[in-house]
Amino acid sequence: MAMISVDREHGLLNVEFQGLDKLWTFRSRLEIPLAHVRGATHDPGMAREPKGIRVGGTHVPGVITAGRFRRDGERLFWDVKNPDKAVVVELADAETYDRLVIEVDDPRATVALIEQSVRRA
């Protein structure tokens, strides 16, 4: 589980990993410029997608997917135990990751928060 918040003053999306998820993901937080965030979607079905190759992190199929993965040339960052609460955050090409898949407490609220902050071309 992670906390996703928006820092409008600094124009950042903050992802803070909570408790043991810091261990599973090898990260305590991710900071992404809002200008590089292209959208967010509540997507429970994402967890059924093939994960690709684990680059760094933890993967126990059916239990936890956490850390860095590579699939079809794309770099994904996962932190999901319960797929029902998975939110997919799409990032711009300039970012280290193409896509984040993050479990949050309230997917609907998180998606609304991020989508409000996204400027569409």
Place this chain on the structure above:
Amino acid sequence: MGRPRTFDTDRAVESAAALFATHGYEGTSVDDLVTATGVHRGSLYKVFGSKRGLHLTALRSHLDHEIHPTTDAIATLTDPEQALTTAIASYDNGPAAGLLLLAAAERAPHDPEVAALVAEGIAALEDALRPSHGDAAPQLASTVLGARLRLRASRPTVSKEH
């Protein structure tokens, strides 16, 4: 980086629009969109950013390819009766019939960008009825929207998915 885009964006938007028009925004999952468009999940995210991004694109496309051509045609009619029946029969119709009406009811109250697109569609209808109905055009536009809603409610479509 990533998979090169190998799908027809316009066709994917068309399929998504039809799906949103049938099941609503909340009722359409990313799984549904992946199945209906035949496009990989990763590619959908890459091109549209999010499910909301795809919905906004679908609504924009519905306005450009369905609503505006229809209202342009209605605007050429000067006979009040004919303009009204044509509007009731053809407004917000086509392969994604009802997409505008559904977006108005479901999404516009929570989403300013959807609200703006819905307002554009309704303004187009009002303008189209002005040559035939003059100052009564806004009232007649409401009649058309109400009639479309009643038509939708009285003609349940059998699910075609499974």
